[in-house]
Amino acid sequence: MRNDVLSATGIDCSYGPVQVLFGVDLRVGPGELVGLCGPNGVGKSTLLRVLSGLHRPTAGRVELFGADVTGVSAVRRVRLGLATVVGQAAFGSLSVLDNLRLHGYALRPAQAHAGVDAALAVFPRLAQRAHQPAATLSGGERQMLVLAKALIQRPRLLLVDELSLGLAPIVVGGLLEMLRRLNATGMSVLVVEQSVNVALSLVDRICFMERGAIAAEHRPQDLAARPELVRSLMLGGHA
Numbered sequence: 001m002r003n004d005v006l007s008a009t010g011i012d013c014s015y016g017p018v019q020v021l022f023g024v025d026l027r028v029g030p031g032e033l034v035g036l037c038g039p040n041g042v043g044k045s046t047l048l049r050v051l052s053g054l055h056r057p058t059a060g061r062v063e064l065f066g067a068d069v070t071g072v073s074a075v076r077r078v079r080l081g082l083a084t085v086v087g088q089a090a091f092g093s094l095s096v097l098d099n100l101r102l103h104g105y106a107l108r109p110a111q112a113h114a115g116v117d118a119a120l121a122v123f124p125r126l127a128q129r130a131h132q133p134a135a136t137l138s139g140g141e142r143q144m145l146v147l148a149k150a151l152i153q154r155p156r157l158l159l160v161d162e163l164s165l166g167l168a169p170i171v172v173g174g175l176l177e178m179l180r181r182l183n184a185t186g187m188s189v190l191v192v193e194q195s196v197n198v199a200l201s202l203v204d205r206i207c208f209m210e211r212g213a214i215a216a217e218h219r220p221q222d223l224a225a226r227p228e229l230v231r232s233l234m235l236g237g238h239a
C-alpha cells in the first residue's frame with residue numbers, strides 16, 4: 001500500500017545455512033502502533049534486524065515511507081526517519097547528557113542540540129539526572145535513556161525490541177505511557193513484546209509470529225474475550 005510507513009513482503013532470512021524467517025509480510029500504517037508477539041526463538045528480533053537494515057534478507061522487499069530500502073544501509077534508513085530501540089546499552093561512565101549528545105553526532109550541531117532538548121523534555125526524569133553517570137541509572141531509567149537516544153533523530157517510525165524485559169510493572173506502565181504519547185504525536189511504532197498483556201494494553205493491532213512467519217493478526221479488543229486463543233498464539237502450534 002502506497003502510504004504505509006513500513007511494508008515488508010515475502011521476507012526470508014537465514015543465519016548461515018539455517019533459515020529463520022519464511023515469507024514474512026508485515027505492514028505499519030501512518031500513526032499506527034503495532035505489536036509483534038510470539039514464542040521464544042520464532043524470529044521476532046531477527047525480523048526487527050532485517051527491518052532496521054542490520055541483517056540482509058535472502059528474499060523479499062522492505063519499504064520505508066514508500067521507498068524500497070531492501071539493500072539500503074541502516075544509517076540511510078535512520079536518515080529516512082527510522083529509529084530502533086534494542087537493549088539498554090549506554091556508556092556507563094559518561095553522563096546521561098553526554099550519552100544523548102554522543103547519539104546526535106551525525107546531526108548538525110543546532111539540530112543535535114534541539115534533539116537532545118526535545119528528548120529530555122519527553123523524559124523529565126532523565127533531565128533531573130542529566131549530569132549523573134549512566135551506570136547509576138535504574139533499569140527503567142536506562143530504558144528511558146535508550147528511548148530518548150532514539151528520539152534525538154526525530155524519527156517518524158520507531159521500532160522497539162522488548163521494552164518491558166526485566167522491568168517492574170510500575171516502571172513498564174510509565175514507559176508505555178511515554179510510547180502512547182509519542183504515538184499520539186503522529187509517530188508510528190512497532191513493538192516486539194515478550195509480554196502479550198503489555199502488548200495488548202498498548203497497540204492498535206497485534207501480529208503473532210509462528211515458525212518464522214506471521215501466523216495471525218488481531219485487534220486487541222477482538223482478543224479480550226478469547227484468552228484460549230491468546231494462549232495458543234503465544235505458545236505456537238495454533239496454525
Ligand SMILES: Nc1ncnc2c1ncn2[C@@H]1O[C@H](COP(=O)(O)OP(=O)(O)OP(=O)(O)O)[C@@H](O)[C@H]1O
Nearest residue numbers: 015018020038039040041042043044045046047194
Ligand atoms: N546471530 C545468530 N546466529 C545464529 N542463529 C541465530 C542468531 N540470532 C538468532 N538466531 C536464531 O534464530 C532464531 C530466531 O531468533 P530471534 O532472536 O530472532 O527470535 P525471537 O523471536 O526474537 O526470540 P526471543 O523472544 O527469545 O528473543 C532462533 O532459533 C535463534 O536461535
